[in-house]
Amino acid sequence: MGDVVNKEMPLPKDPQKHQEYRDKMSQANKGKVLSQQTKLKLSQANKGKPTSEQTKLKMSLAHMGYVHSVEAKQKMSQSHKARWEGIETKSSLDGPHHRECFEHKEWKRKVFERDEYTCQDCGQIGGGLNAHHIFQWATHILFRFLVWNGKTLCLKCHKKIKVYRRVQVR
Numbered sequence: 001m002g003d004v005v006n007k008e009m010p011l012p013k014d015p016q017k018h019q020e021y022r023d024k025m026s027q028a029n030k031g032k033v034l035s036q037q038t039k040l041k042l043s044q045a046n047k048g049k050p051t052s053e054q055t056k057l058k059m060s061l062a063h064m065g066y067v068h069s070v071e072a073k074q075k076m077s078q079s080h081k082a083r084w085e086g087i088e089t090k091s092s093l094d095g096p097h098h099r100e101c102f103e104h105k106e107w108k109r110k111v112f113e114r115d116e117y118t119c120q121d122c123g124q125i126g127g128g129l130n131a132h133h134i135f136q137w138a139t140h141i142l143f144r145f146l147v148w149n150g151k152t153l154c155l156k157c158h159k160k161i162k163v164y165r166r167v168q169v170r
């Protein structure tokens with residue numbers, strides 16, 4: 001019967017080796033204790049789960065804010081550009097003379113080229129065309145020279161939009 005036990009747990013007969021075996025065992029036991037401590041730490045970390053839930057919430061919120069931050073970045077770069085333009089931009093806030101500024105002429109040209117000099121409402125090609133600001137010049141300073149904020153319109157359609165806007169405001 002004792003033979004069976006020895007087959008399962010063969011103990012070295014050499015006393016020195018036996019000692020080594022015991023040392024190894026005790027070390028393994030020490031390791032077990034450590035792992036128990038680790039377990040304890042883990043469980044403690046698990047107890048801190050509410051915090052991690054909060055972190056998740058914060059993460060998701062930050063993620064939701066990501067879209068905003070992209071917009072903010074665009075605005076930032078735009079405002080930076082506005083700073084570059086400096087006094088010229090400030091002095092031409094909404095007076096008619098903003099139309100003379102180089103930036104505005106360039107913007108107009110780009111909008112016309114994108115729309116192939118065609119009124120986007122009635123399809124008139126060439127003739128009297130206007131580059132219309134979808135977000136208004138006066139109220140959306142940051143979008144003033146963004147091509148996507150431009151729309152090519154003939155003079156008639158441009159007037160219509162202006163009238164429509166006055167109605168909207170009132």
Ligand SMILES: [Zn+2]
Pocket residue numbers: 119120121122123124153154155156157158
């Ligand atoms: Zn038109």
